[in-house]
Amino acid sequence: MHRIGVFVCWCGTNIAATVDVKAVAEAARKEPGVVFATDYQYMCSEAGQALIRQAIKDNALTGVVICSCSPRMHEATFRKTVQAAGLNPYMLEIANIREQCSWIHKDIKEGTEKAIILARTAIAKVMLNKPLTAGESAVTKRALVIGGGIAGIQSALDIAEAGYEVDIVEKQPTIGGKMTQIDKTFPTLDCAACILTPKMVDAAQNEKIKIFSYSQVEEVKGFVGSFKAKIRKKARFVDENLCTGCGDCTSKCPSKKNKNEFNLGLDNRPAIYIPFAQAVPKVAVIDAEACIKKKTGKCGLCEKVCSAGAIKYDQQDEIIEREYGAIVVATGFNPIKLDKYDEYAYSQSPDVVTSLELERLMNAAGPTQGTLLRPSDGTHPHTIVFIQCVGSRCDDARGKSYCSKICCMYTAKHAMLIREKYPDTDVHVFYIDVRTPGKNFDEFYRRAVEQYGVDYIKGMVGKVIPHDGKLLVQGSDLISNEQVKIDADMVVLAAAIEPDPTARSVATMLTASIDTNDFFTEAHPKLRPVESPTAGVFLSGVCQGPKDIPETVAQASACAAKVIGLLAKDKLLSNPCVARADESLCSGCSVCQNVCPYGAITYEDREFRIPGPKRSEIRRVAQVNEAVCQGCGACTVACPSGAMDLKGFSTKQIMAEVDAICR
Amino acid sequence: MQTEKEMANDIIRRSGVNPLKCMKCGKCSGTCPAYEDMDYHPHQFVSMVQKGRINELLQSKSIWTCLSCFACIERCPRSVEPAKIIEAVRLELIRRQGCNHLKSDAIPELLDDKLPQQAIVSAFRKYSK
Numbered sequence A: 001m002h003r004i005g006v007f008v009c010w011c012g013t014n015i016a017a018t019v020d021v022k023a024v025a026e027a028a029r030k031e032p033g034v035v036f037a038t039d040y041q042y043m044c045s046e047a048g049q050a051l052i053r054q055a056i057k058d059n060a061l062t063g064v065v066i067c068s069c070s071p072r073m074h075e076a077t078f079r080k081t082v083q084a085a086g087l088n089p090y091m092l093e094i095a096n097i098r099e100q101c102s103w104i105h106k107d108i109k110e111g112t113e114k115a116i117i118l119a120r121t122a123i124a125k126v127m128l129n130k131p132l133t134a135g136e137s138a139v140t141k142r143a144l145v146i147g148g149g150i151a152g153i154q155s156a157l158d159i160a161e162a163g164y165e166v167d168i169v170e171k172q173p174t175i176g177g178k179m180t181q182i183d184k185t186f187p188t189l190d191c192a193a194c195i196l197t198p199k200m201v202d203a204a205q206n207e208k209i210k211i212f213s214y215s216q217v218e219e220v221k222g223f224v225g226s227f228k229a230k231i232r233k234k235a236r237f238v239d240e241n242l243c244t245g246c247g248d249c250t251s252k253c254p255s256k257k258n259k260n261e262f263n264l265g266l267d268n269r270p271a272i273y274i275p276f277a278q279a280v281p282k283v284a285v286i287d288a289e290a291c292i293k294k295k296t297g298k299c300g301l302c303e304k305v306c307s308a309g310a311i312k313y314d315q316q317d318e319i320i321e322r323e324y325g326a327i328v329v330a331t332g333f334n335p336i337k338l339d340k341y342d343e344y345a346y347s348q349s350p351d352v353v354t355s356l357e358l359e360r361l362m363n364a365a366g367p368t369q370g371t372l373l374r375p376s377d378g379t380h381p382h383t384i385v386f387i388q389c390v391g392s393r394c395d396d397a398r399g400k401s402y403c404s405k406i407c408c409m410y411t412a413k414h415a416m417l418i419r420e421k422y423p424d425t426d427v428h429v430f431y432i433d434v435r436t437p438g439k440n441f442d443e444f445y446r447r448a449v450e451q452y453g454v455d456y457i458k459g460m461v462g463k464v465i466p467h468d469g470k471l472l473v474q475g476s477d478l479i480s481n482e483q484v485k486i487d488a489d490m491v492v493l494a495a496a497i498e499p500d501p502t503a504r505s506v507a508t509m510l511t512a513s514i515d516t517n518d519f520f521t522e523a524h525p526k527l528r529p530v531e532s533p534t535a536g537v538f539l540s541g542v543c544q545g546p547k548d549i550p551e552t553v554a555q556a557s558a559c560a561a562k563v564i565g566l567l568a569k570d571k572l573l574s575n576p577c578v579a580r581a582d583e584s585l586c587s588g589c590s591v592c593q594n595v596c597p598y599g600a601i602t603y604e605d606r607e608f609r610i611p612g613p614k615r616s617e618i619r620r621v622a623q624v625n626e627a628v629c630q631g632c633g634a635c636t637v638a639c640p641s642g643a644m645d646l647k648g649f650s651t652k653q654i655m656a657e658v659d660a661i662c663r
Numbered sequence B: 001m002q003t004e005k006e007m008a009n010d011i012i013r014r015s016g017v018n019p020l021k022c023m024k025c026g027k028c029s030g031t032c033p034a035y036e037d038m039d040y041h042p043h044q045f046v047s048m049v050q051k052g053r054i055n056e057l058l059q060s061k062s063i064w065t066c067l068s069c070f071a072c073i074e075r076c077p078r079s080v081e082p083a084k085i086i087e088a089v090r091l092e093l094i095r096r097q098g099c100n101h102l103k104s105d106a107i108p109e110l111l112d113d114k115l116p117q118q119a120i121v122s123a124f125r126k127y128s129k
Ligand SMILES: Cc1cc2nc3c(=O)[nH]c(=O)nc-3n(C[C@H](O)[C@H](O)[C@H](O)COP(=O)(O)OP(=O)(O)OC[C@H]3O[C@@H](n4cnc5c(N)ncnc54)[C@H](O)[C@@H]3O)c2cc1C
Pocket: A146, A147, A148, A149, A150, A151, A152, A169, A170, A171, A172, A175, A176, A177, A178, A179, A182, A184, A185, A186, A187, A215, A216, A217, A330, A331, A332, A333, A334, A335, A355, A356, A357, A359, A406, A410, A413, A500, A502, A503, A506, A540, A541, A542, A543, A547, A548, A549, A550, A552
């Protein structure tokens, strides 16, 4: 005999304002099997939970229904509550009368009616609940970090610091990310290399950290605590263990006219190259598309000059398989392409540059050795116009709807640095809003205006017209209500940023979710900002949303703390609401295996007793690996024999719910 | 007689433009080739229609000097389409007066080979409703 208790929560006025909670409790009490029903202001409060525990004991309840907020919010809380009173935690059902009822109805009569139906549905289900026990699975004490920018490096260092192994997989030949290309950093203006290089070296030297550079994760299988990843280590045609990074090969290579990615194509590099002096690992890499030997079989100069014998023209990609307990996504960002914004003449004049290109033009390791010169003719620019929000805050198909968050600050930085180094240069900044929240940020921007005399113009540029080696900038000055025309030597575009183009495929591989802009989604925007909704997958840096370095590093460390919390566990409790095949019904057709997104289903030959002279037969039947199954239920609807069922969500339970709604 | 507010609502409806989408960046006015010949500028049209200040716009020079080149529509980052609002204000006047500034029969005489097609279309937009 079932003895069900029903607890109706007011959630303050959240529920009680649109649902007559007393009427819901009253109606529930009349349902068969219900022996106790009550309402209370806040069921999740300590007092509310005590009330539930007491009622379980006093009334010898065998099942509990709580009519409250979404189970996403408090199912775990209430499972613990009923468990503390001696019930199996899975003898609990939640009727969501907040998100799915009180919040979307205005009329109290309608709301109450619906809440009563939802309550009776949960009661019908709980009558069929069976006690379930969570299984256990082991935790591989190693983390995988995808992306080796400042975010990935910081997360890896912190995880290693706690004593766990970490692998960083970076697709470029060196770790460091965008920060390696930045000259100085706001708000303190310290040089990016000076603060980043020590961290890159730390990562390389830490014996807990393994760096797979020029590599990509190709496949991830498994689940939290026990992921299996395939990493493709691309052939760099140089033996990483032998190369000393001396660079002799790079100066001898005759194929010299290849776009230098590190300087964003503003100068050239040889076919064999080391991205920059502080690269980690400091190992050469051959660009097979540019190498004469790879293309024609002739040349081979680098092999001759390399005293370490490190050049291996026949090196192949290598596939490495490793196991991990947790995965950190730190795939970062890129500035958007500007081909859709040709009103700013980016494709028409080399003197129209992006802000990241400007970083290279101001950097000592850049194409101009740190002297700001016009790319077109190498002369000093005397008038520079900055345009903010290029491609950000757009409502059209060309741009991004969001604010890129970092460009107001780096534009102020650029303007200030230029005014300081070249006081004879006029600097104008067109802005829509100047957004500088952050510690010492607004002070920084005001310094650019008040101390360095940067001319901030409220308005947007309509167009840039290249003419006679100059750039005519035509824009609005909304404060003086005039259209201004500035004859500039250079124009700098603060291009919007967007997630790395691999974000989508990485998300698919990890079954993690991304938003419409391809930024990774967090498990809860406020309360779980560094976890993805997929268990065991964590988020670090700009891959989750636009951020500057201080925020990136803070998030990277927060992410590491979450990873450490997971790796510190020896066992994980798994979700017992998993699929199970009824062997007597299964025909071994393989349909379920094909639909299972987690690869949880295998088949086994089993001997079954049958009537007749043969007495037994061997049949192939489905087996669910309970540690792998995530309880998604795909197999249960796909199975043509009706053999698959989900514990805790059986077909019978769901039909009972439907019946209760339709009653 | 309609109030200014009613006129504004008509103009908004007729133009299909939602002035609330404007983020007041001024790119429309920054790009407008007829800016110097205007008393009210494209971004002001958007803002003034939203506020219901129609009478001033009806008297403005801008409704006749706008070239209907659509540069502002092309470049507005918020897809506001200011030229459509300007056109809707102009229509308010043309419809009210019920008169044509130019008869279509008179047009062929005014054409010469150098006139861009867009200017012809623009002229019709203004004078031959
Ligand atoms: C012009 C400009 C100036 C800036 N100036 C400042 C400043 O002064 N101060 C400041 O605080 N911030 C500044 N920033 C912001 C700063 O660059 C970022 O906050 C920071 O780089 C974010 O780090 P990240 O690791 O999240 O991303 P990234 O630096 O983009 O690193 C991501 C890394 O992951 C790798 N990766 C991507 N996908 C994969 C994959 N599928 N597999 C393997 N590896 C992958 C990438 O190759 C890259 O190395 C500036 C940004 C720009 C554009």
